[in-house]
Amino acid sequence: MTPVEIKDRLxxxxxxxxxxxxxPADAAFVVAPEKWYAAALALRDLPELDFAFLxxxxxxxxxxxxxxxxxxxxxxYKHKHAFVLKTRVGRQAPRLATVSSVWPAxxxxxxxxxxxxxxxxxxxxxxxxxxxxxxxVGHPLCKDYQEPPSYQGIPMMRPARxxxxxxx
Amino acid sequence: MPALAxxxxxxxxxxxxxxxxxxxxxxxxxxxxxSLVVLTIGGIMSxxxxxxxxxxxxxxxxxxxxxxxxxxxVADGVKLITKEDLVPxxxxxxxxxxxxxxxxxxxxxxxxxxxxxxxxxxxxxxxGVVYLLAITSLTAVGILMAGWGSxxxxxxxxxxxxxxxxxxxEVPSTMxxxxxxxxxxxxxxxxxxxxxxxxxxxxxxxxNPFSFVAFFLYFTAAIAEGNRTPFDLPEAESELVAGYNTExxxxxxxxxxxxEFSNVFLMSAIATCLFFGGWQLPGVSVAAQSASIGLQAxxxxxxxxxxxxxxxxxxxxxxxxxxxxVDQLTSLCYRYLLPLAFVCLLGNGAYLYLVTAGSxxxxxxxxxxxALAGAAGAFFVWRVFYHxxxxxxxxxxxxxxxxRSVFDAGVQKRGYGALRKAGLAAAVAAAAAAKESP
Amino acid sequence: MVAExxxxxNQVRVTADEGREELxxxxxxxxxxxxxxxxxxxHTDGEVMRKAxxxxxxxxxxxxxxxxxxxxxxxxxxxxxxxxxxxxxANHGYxxxxxxxxxxxxxxxxxxxxxxxxxxNRLASHYVTLGSVAMDIGAYTPFVYLLRERExxxxxxxxxxxxxxxxxxxxxxxxxxxxxDEWLKQVEQFVTGFEPIIDEFDSLIxxxxxxxxxxxxxAPISAADAVGFGLVGPNLRASGVDWDLRxxxxxxxYPELQFDVPLGKGKLGTLGDCHDRFLVRVLEMRQSCRILxxxxxxxxxGDIRAKVTRIKPAAAETYAAVEGARGxxxxxxxADGTDKPYRVKVRSGSFASLSIVEHVSPGLMIADLVALxxxxxxxxxxxxx
Numbered sequence: 001m002t003p004v005e006i007k008d009r010l011x012x013x014x015x016x017x018x019x020x021x022x023x024p025a026d027a028a029f030v031v032a033p034e035k036w037y038a039a040a041l042a043l044r045d046l047p048e049l050d051f052a053f054l055x056x057x058x059x060x061x062x063x064x065x066x067x068x069x070x071x072x073x074x075x076x077y078k079h080k081h082a083f084v085l086k087t088r089v090g091r092q093a094p095r096l097a098t099v100s101s102v103w104p105a106x107x108x109x110x111x112x113x114x115x116x117x118x119x120x121x122x123x124x125x126x127x128x129x130x131x132x133x134x135x136x137v138g139h140p141l142c143k144d145y146q147e148p149p150s151y152q153g154i155p156m157m158r159p160a161r162x163x164x165x166x167x168x
Numbered sequence: 169m170p171a172l173a174x175x176x177x178x179x180x181x182x183x184x185x186x187x188x189x190x191x192x193x194x195x196x197x198x199x200x201x202x203s204l205v206v207l208t209i210g211g212i213m214s215x216x217x218x219x220x221x222x223x224x225x226x227x228x229x230x231x232x233x234x235x236x237x238x239x240x241x242v243a244d245g246v247k248l249i250t251k252e253d254l255v256p257x258x259x260x261x262x263x264x265x266x267x268x269x270x271x272x273x274x275x276x277x278x279x280x281x282x283x284x285x286x287x288x289x290x291x292x293x294x295x296g297v298v299y300l301l302a303i304t305s306l307t308a309v310g311i312l313m314a315g316w317g318s319x320x321x322x323x324x325x326x327x328x329x330x331x332x333x334x335x336x337x338e339v340p341s342t343m344x345x346x347x348x349x350x351x352x353x354x355x356x357x358x359x360x361x362x363x364x365x366x367x368x369x370x371x372x373x374x375x376n377p378f379s380f381v382a383f384f385l386y387f388t389a390a391i392a393e394g395n396r397t398p399f400d401l402p403e404a405e406s407e408l409v410a411g412y413n414t415e416x417x418x419x420x421x422x423x424x425x426x427x428e429f430s431n432v433f434l435m436s437a438i439a440t441c442l443f444f445g446g447w448q449l450p451g452v453s454v455a456a457q458s459a460s461i462g463l464q465a466x467x468x469x470x471x472x473x474x475x476x477x478x479x480x481x482x483x484x485x486x487x488x489x490x491x492x493x494v495d496q497l498t499s500l501c502y503r504y505l506l507p508l509a510f511v512c513l514l515g516n517g518a519y520l521y522l523v524t525a526g527s528x529x530x531x532x533x534x535x536x537x538x539a540l541a542g543a544a545g546a547f548f549v550w551r552v553f554y555h556x557x558x559x560x561x562x563x564x565x566x567x568x569x570x571x572r573s574v575f576d577a578g579v580q581k582r583g584y585g586a587l588r589k590a591g592l593a594a595a596v597a598a599a600a601a602a603k604e605s606p
Numbered sequence: 607m608v609a610e611x612x613x614x615x616n617q618v619r620v621t622a623d624e625g626r627e628e629l630x631x632x633x634x635x636x637x638x639x640x641x642x643x644x645x646x647x648x649h650t651d652g653e654v655m656r657k658a659x660x661x662x663x664x665x666x667x668x669x670x671x672x673x674x675x676x677x678x679x680x681x682x683x684x685x686x687x688x689x690x691x692x693x694x695x696a697n698h699g700y701x702x703x704x705x706x707x708x709x710x711x712x713x714x715x716x717x718x719x720x721x722x723x724x725x726x727n728r729l730a731s732h733y734v735t736l737g738s739v740a741m742d743i744g745a746y747t748p749f750v751y752l753l754r755e756r757e758x759x760x761x762x763x764x765x766x767x768x769x770x771x772x773x774x775x776x777x778x779x780x781x782x783x784x785x786x787d788e789w790l791k792q793v794e795q796f797v798t799g800f801e802p803i804i805d806e807f808d809s810l811i812x813x814x815x816x817x818x819x820x821x822x823x824x825a826p827i828s829a830a831d832a833v834g835f836g837l838v839g840p841n842l843r844a845s846g847v848d849w850d851l852r853x854x855x856x857x858x859x860y861p862e863l864q865f866d867v868p869l870g871k872g873k874l875g876t877l878g879d880c881h882d883r884f885l886v887r888v889l890e891m892r893q894s895c896r897i898l899x900x901x902x903x904x905x906x907x908g909d910i911r912a913k914v915t916r917i918k919p920a921a922a923e924t925y926a927a928v929e930g931a932r933g934x935x936x937x938x939x940x941a942d943g944t945d946k947p948y949r950v951k952v953r954s955g956s957f958a959s960l961s962i963v964e965h966v967s968p969g970l971m972i973a974d975l976v977a978l979x980x981x982x983x984x985x986x987x988x989x990x991x
Contacts, residue, residue: 025706025924052833055925056953060940073925073938073953077833077849084925105836108961116670131663131990140671141949225750321631325652325972397744398816401973490816491744493973494653 001081003027013042028084036087037097043074044102050076057109059117061142068094068117098124116141202290206279209433210426211241217483224487251418256319263317267310268423274306275427282437283358285447285468286458296357297345308334315412326411329494330402334393336501341389343509344382347516348372348442357441366450369538373443376533378515383443385509390435398489399497436478447471635664642986658967658975660960665990673950678704678917679778686772688952689988691734694727695930697776703926703939704778707919715908716780717859722901723775725894730759731931732887735983739884740811742980743820748811755803758796765789780911790902797898804891821884822875825966825978836958839933841982844870844886845878851929863900865893883981918945932956932983954988
């Protein structure tokens with residue numbers, strides 16, 4: 001099925017998308033955050049869609065649009081078609097329903113998104129940082145991330161380099 | 169040795185306390201000698217292991233320290249002696265410090281009763297076999313102490329596993345040795361060797377089919393007791409940590425290390441004594457050998473050669489086979505080796521009962537077993553050399569430093585190495601030219 | 607959970623609800639094996655595990671953040687470091703995504719060169735993997751044999767790219783260096799010389815009784831689990847799912863090449879156990895040789911690089927994936943019209959395969975966990991980026 005056909009089928013279940021990005025390269029279906037879980041379930045369970053494989057679930061920080069996009073790339077081995085499902089959450093205290101019960105792979109992807117963007121996933125069995133240490137402050141992949149000056153006493157900024165001596 | 173003490177005290181007219189002191193002095197001297205011999209053996213075995221490992225793995229092995237790397241073990245010894253002796257902070261200090269000594273004692277003391285020649289034995293005990301089995305069990309205690317005393321969960325796991333393994337494999341090992349003791353009618357090692365002969369069909373391994381199986385039983389069990397691959401889970405490096413000797417450094421680690429390699433030699437020595445005729449020479453009687461120094465020396469050479477073959481086999485197995493998981497290991501012992509060991513023991517006993525020693529049937533059985541085993545052995549050796557001839561080894565053993573393998577002669581022309589060599593030569597030439605013309 | 611992982615592992619705890627003793631072991635970040643810097647917190651009863659919790663992030667270098675700071679072309683060497691055992695694949699995924707955004711057509715010679723170096727890289731990566739599996743099981747020798755063979759590939763790639771590990775060979779629009787006839791002859795010589803080695807390896811390891819006993823029926827992963835957890839590559843195929851990006855979503859020069867895709871069959875044990883994962887990789891090596899021979903014969907002449915002047919793709923996004931040695935290595939590239947990517951997300955096979963360890967671990971012994979991690983072929987830098 002082409003992305004447009006998949007979109008039409010999905011619209012029957014969750015209604016019209018917030019935005020349909022037909023895009024020069026990949027098409028994406030932007031759904032409202034409240035319908036995120038329902039859309040995920042539909043994409044996995046409808047037999048003609050059968051998106052059993054969650055390729056990746058990640059965030060994209062868009063301060064210009066004042067949102068964080070959560071993007072899920074899906075694929076179906078049976079029908080050999082791909083799809084991109086997106087949603088937009090606010091940048092202050094972003095929250096979204098978890099889809100780790102739909103795709104077990106989402107467990108770690110959501111932990112990583114929480115780690116790097118700060119998006120909380122409601123209902124996640126074990127939401128804690130994945131890649132960074134537990135006591136790290138800040139979410140690095142946000143565009144306005146400021147590196148802390150030090151971490152546990154280790155300076156994160158290098159001192160200015162001393163002037164190099166030149167041999168005469 | 170008591171004879172020697174008597175002769176010396178008679179020569180110098182000593183009696184009473186002085187005689188006892190002389191005896192004690194002699195004992196200490198012999199003990200020192202044996203220790204030195206065992207240390208050297210352990211060191212050389214470590215070198216042999218690394219060299220054989222290198223060749224098995226299609227690489228060279230140590231070849232820098234001394235000719236052919238023969239002094240590598242000396243360098244290792246010096247390095248280990250000069251290393252810092254670390255004791256973990258919360259370790260159980262007495263246990264931690266004592267453990268290597270127990271392992272070392274367990275192995276070194278066993279060498280006191282190993283014959284190297286007709287009269288070359290430190291202590292010819294009349295309970296030799298029992299003494300050997302008992303004293304080598306000290307290593308289990310030492311390993312357990314090392315594991316527990318290190319205050320490290322991984323070390324503890326390794327120590328516990330090792331203890332379980334050694335205890336488990338004691339039984340088939342003992343049964344197999346008992347079969348031979350039955351055949352010889354004595355526990356003394358010199359007697360057992362004396363009962364055999366120099367020719368292969370006079371060895372106990374070819375005595376009857378049951379003793380043939382008993383050898384393999386003993387060999388497998390001995391490898392397991394020595395914590396060698398395929399039974400080296402207690403010290404498995406790829407359990408992602410080292411085993412019971414994780415926290416040891418310097419000379420204490422060397423103690424475990426030497427203990428393991430000397431143990432390999434010990435296992436081989438016991439197998440040679442009990443199964444392969446020990447120091448016996450073909451066609452030479454024990455009395456004749458005891459009388460002549462030359463024949464004794466020859467016997468020593470033959471004996472050491474046999475033991476070295478056994479050691480080589482153990483090392484070869486280490487670098488070929490993967491390791492068994494601990495439950496597979498114990499199940500192998502209790503479900504397969506143990507019943508087999510009992511069968512061997514009963515079989516040997518039945519054979520002794522039914523067949524008169526020295527009769528034609530007896531000799532016929534010896535001959536048949538020798539012939540079959542010899543044929544199998546010859547076939548095996550032929551296959552080994554066949555594979556060596558057809559191997560795809562592209563690394564030469566004579567690879568000097570800087571030389572690359574034979575394959576990429578053409579690639580090297582365009583590779584970084586050749587360019588760098590040329591550049592270096594040019595730079596050296598330019599520097600030399602610059603120096604000459606100030 | 608947070609408190610647990612901060613507890614010092616040198617404690618024997620009594621859990622309140624079960625009343626049994628639980629030994630918490632730390633399989634620390636330092637390993638004498640080549641999987642990278644990984645840490646596992648094992649909850650065992652001494653030998654059998656109740657749970658193995660991975661603690662990752664030791665190799666997190668912020669590559670995705672660095673992508674936002676570098677230009678498109680300048681980010682290509684960073685992709686090498688995402689997976690240093692299969693850098694060609696790592697380059698390829700990213701470069702393919704950018705080429706798709708730019709609408710650049712890669713010349714056929716460059717595509718075939720990409721395939722040749724990719725398959726050489728797959729061989730090199732499998733050497734390390736299979737050697738590590740053997741080494742973790744206890745047989746140290748096959749690892750050294752395979753590294754000996756890998757040296758030849760290193761030499762070949764050094765002659766071509768100047769690098770032995772992180773090749774940095776692909777460029778946006780083609781490849782960096784052309785291959786001479788002499789080099790191609792060397793590759794052919796290597797491939798012909800290597801095929802008997804696979805037989806040697808097979809006879810030494812794959813059929814070895816002890817090896818089989820250590821791997822068969824250990825941690826079987828069902829097809830449903832594999833797809834659900836996002837396993838890809840040989841792990842997925844070992845569980846019975848017949849999927850290979852090279853055949854089913856062909857890219858680059860793969861449509862012209864004939865090859866089989868080995869599947870796990872559970873011949874010696876359960877479908878999807880460690881032995882299947884191991885065997886699939888051995889069979890893949892044979893197929894790589896087959897592909898290499900065809901590619902060397904079919905290499906066309908021509909340019910090795912399309913003319914790409916300004917790499918400033920219009921605002922768009924795409925996901926492009928290649929079939930690496932560890933499975934699908936995908937790049938989600940978001941462009942915003944400037945000369946630097948807005949977002950690059952790397953999707954690696956090791957991320958998924960490590961996430962399944964916690965699910966599969968209950969009931970395994972510690973030695974089995976080692977076998978599981980080795981056969982899943984997790985590579986920490988790919989996981990942590």
